Amino acid sequence: MSGQGPVEAVTSEWIKLRSVRSTLYTLAVTVFLCVGIGALISFGRGSHASKTEGGFIFDPTRVSLQGFFIAEISIGVIGVLIISSEYATGSIRATLAATPNRLSVLAAKTVVLFAATLVVGQFCSFLSFFVGQAILAGQGASSATLSTPGALRGVLLAGLSLALLAVFAMGIGTMLRHTAGAVTVYVAILLVSFLILAALPTDWQHTVSKFLPEVLTESMRSATQSGGPFSAFSALTSTLVLAAYAVAAFVGGAVLLVRRDA
Amino acid sequence: MSLLPAITSEWIKFRTLRSTRYALLATVVLSIGLGALVCYAQRHAWSTETYPEHQAFDPTATALSGFFFAEIAIGVIGVLIMSSEYSSGSIRSTLGATPVRLVVLCAKAVVLFLATFVVAEVCSFGSFFVGQAILSGVTTTATLRTPGALEAVVLGGLSLSILALLALGLATMLRHTAGSITVYVALTFVLFLIVLALPSSWGIHVFKYLPEILTGSMRSTRAANASGAQYGALYSPLVSTLILSSYAVASLIAGGLLLVRRDA
Numbered sequence: 001m002s003g004q005g006p007v008e009a010v011t012s013e014w015i016k017l018r019s020v021r022s023t024l025y026t027l028a029v030t031v032f033l034c035v036g037i038g039a040l041i042s043f044g045r046g047s048h049a050s051k052t053e054g055g056f057i058f059d060p061t062r063v064s065l066q067g068f069f070i071a072e073i074s075i076g077v078i079g080v081l082i083i084s085s086e087y088a089t090g091s092i093r094a095t096l097a098a099t100p101n102r103l104s105v106l107a108a109k110t111v112v113l114f115a116a117t118l119v120v121g122q123f124c125s126f127l128s129f130f131v132g133q134a135i136l137a138g139q140g141a142s143s144a145t146l147s148t149p150g151a152l153r154g155v156l157l158a159g160l161s162l163a164l165l166a167v168f169a170m171g172i173g174t175m176l177r178h179t180a181g182a183v184t185v186y187v188a189i190l191l192v193s194f195l196i197l198a199a200l201p202t203d204w205q206h207t208v209s210k211f212l213p214e215v216l217t218e219s220m221r222s223a224t225q226s227g228g229p230f231s232a233f234s235a236l237t238s239t240l241v242l243a244a245y246a247v248a249a250f251v252g253g254a255v256l257l258v259r260r261d262a
Numbered sequence: 263m264s265l266l267p268a269i270t271s272e273w274i275k276f277r278t279l280r281s282t283r284y285a286l287l288a289t290v291v292l293s294i295g296l297g298a299l300v301c302y303a304q305r306h307a308w309s310t311e312t313y314p315e316h317q318a319f320d321p322t323a324t325a326l327s328g329f330f331f332a333e334i335a336i337g338v339i340g341v342l343i344m345s346s347e348y349s350s351g352s353i354r355s356t357l358g359a360t361p362v363r364l365v366v367l368c369a370k371a372v373v374l375f376l377a378t379f380v381v382a383e384v385c386s387f388g389s390f391f392v393g394q395a396i397l398s399g400v401t402t403t404a405t406l407r408t409p410g411a412l413e414a415v416v417l418g419g420l421s422l423s424i425l426a427l428l429a430l431g432l433a434t435m436l437r438h439t440a441g442s443i444t445v446y447v448a449l450t451f452v453l454f455l456i457v458l459a460l461p462s463s464w465g466i467h468v469f470k471y472l473p474e475i476l477t478g479s480m481r482s483t484r485a486a487n488a489s490g491a492q493y494g495a496l497y498s499p500l501v502s503t504l505i506l507s508s509y510a511v512a513s514l515i516a517g518g519l520l521l522v523r524r525d526a
Contacts (some may be wrong), residue, residue: 022440041459047404048461062304066459070452088349140344181280184338191451192330199300199327201307 004099009108012098013082017112020085023078027120030074034124035131038067042132046139060144060152061223064132068158068221071124072214075117076186077163079169082113083253084179092262102257106174110250113170114163121162125155125221150223152233157235158221164239164246165190165213171249177254190214196231206231216242268360268369272343276373281342286381289335289422290388296328297389301396308401315379321404322414325393325482325484329418331383333477336378336422337446340429343374345439353526363521367434371514374430375423382422386481389416410483410499417499418481424503424510425473426448431513434521450474469493473509476502 004012017023045063083106086092126154129144129151136143144151147224172189173182194214197205209215219238233241276282304324308316347353360366390411394403404411428449433442456472457465468494469475479502497505 030504037456044460044464048463063459066456069455069459070448071446073444073452077444081440154287178281179440180338180342180443181284183447184285184334187443187447187451188331188334191447191455192334193384194455195330195451196296196300196327199324200303201311203307203310204303238333 002184004104006104006108009099009104010111012095013105013108017082017116020083022081026074026078026081028076029083030071030126033074033189034067034071035128036067036150037070038128039066039131039135041066042135042147043139045137046141058142058224059224060133060136060142061129061148061151062218062221063136064129064144065125065154065158065221067128068124068162069215071121072165072190072217073187075121075166076169076181076190079113079166080173080179080182080186082109083170083173084177084182087177087262088179096262103254106250106254106257109170110167113166116164117166118159122156122159124162126160128158129155131222144223148223152225153235154221157239158217161217161220161242162237164242165217168213168242168249169244171246171251171253174253175249210238211241213242213245264368265365268365269358271359271370272369272373273377276343276377279342279346281346282339285335285339285342286377289332289381290341290385292335293326293328293332293341294388294392296331297325298392298396299327300327301393305397305400316402319402319477320482320484321394321397321402322390322408322411323478323484325390325397325404326386326414326418326481328389329385329422329477329481332382333425333450333474334447336382336426337429337450338443339378339434340374340426341439341442341446342451343370344430344433345437345442348437348526349439357526363502364518367379367514367518367521369429371427371430373424378426379419379423382419383416384419385422386415386419389418404483408483414481414483414514415497417503418477420503421477421480421506424506425477426515427510428506431517433512434514434517466494470496470503473506476506480506 020144042064045058053128086095095105096102099108129146133143146155163193169182169186172185173179176182176185190213193212197209197212200208211232213228215232216238220235220242222235232238301324305320347356356366357363360369390404390406394405397403406412406415429442429446432445433439436442436445450473454472457468458473470479475496479496480499482499496502
């Protein structure tokens, strides 16, 4: 018998994740900025309640969840660091010696990362929602409750989108094994693609926009369909497309992890 | 050790690291390549677009569209030149060799600024000529003699080196690669998205001060009317350059203060 089984691998990954200072800082910053910026945007939009500003139909659910822009970055950094920091310190060699089956290592990291970011993501999304709706209602703007059609789905899928992005980022980190490079690629795919979209002609925008991660997550956290200036998939289809990206990044990382020296 | 030998040693570190070369290569390839892609798309969509869209079309800024990506890659280089010394521990030998800490920061800033300036001008002139070649014959195009075009191409490149210095200052403050890149990206891109989500009557006060808007103005030939009515007039390219430079200077000063006061 050599090394750990899957349960032990999950346990050791959980210890590593929760006992590293950078994880705790990053998660605390994620929650704080996500809820705080969501509250700021709710306050702004509630006090200037024009219905279609910026090409968006006023959707109180999405407005309260706008802080997720920043949460997406910090959650991606956690996803990258869970693997790249092991390469930076060299501890990946001890990890792979303890669990020689490399897919077990990656699977264990995925389980721990997905579960932890899902809990934090849902915490962010429910808290952002309630704080945002309270602010909107306090200003007499239209607000939502969890029984508003699409609102509960928007809140749940917003939290899920963070967990999927974390796994996506972990896949990139596994492929590149370098913190700076992996964070750069993650941010480029997430945000820069969105900015380049704006430079494209309108008919190209309609073709590609719905596949961009930022448009997918925006659709996931909306209660109403087609809320934005770009054409988008429905919330559920967007979830599946984003999940497919996460799976693709995981598989890419897994193939390289198995084939390369550590 | 005085400034010149410090600059020499920073230059050796800069040019011999694999990560610098990869990041610079990625900057050039992606900024020119993405700019070319956007120009190709505009060329194909031209006949279906309206007269006002044709009037608003800025061939110079369109050719420099790939700079969105270059801004990230160049920021990462600016971060790594400092943070990688903290992750490897080599900052202690660096400070042992050059005990005056501000000299170290100055030397890094000089090397970073000059190297990224050369690469960034290659990116901007390359993007400009490739983009105009793709657009030519179909859309309106620019030459370097078009009013504002040469200024936009030169300042577009300069904007990248200023951002690199901003990133260096952040990394000197934070001393951690992932954290510094995150903060840099939050300042350059996420802040922009957040302001877009706020009501425009709020955004109008801060919009023209956002790094992404300043660099957009620097690489545009018609910054003054590019933003549309919603956010009012932007700063001219030259004023935008000064504001962006003041951010970089502020970030370097804050980094310098912390570098002098803290243990390494």
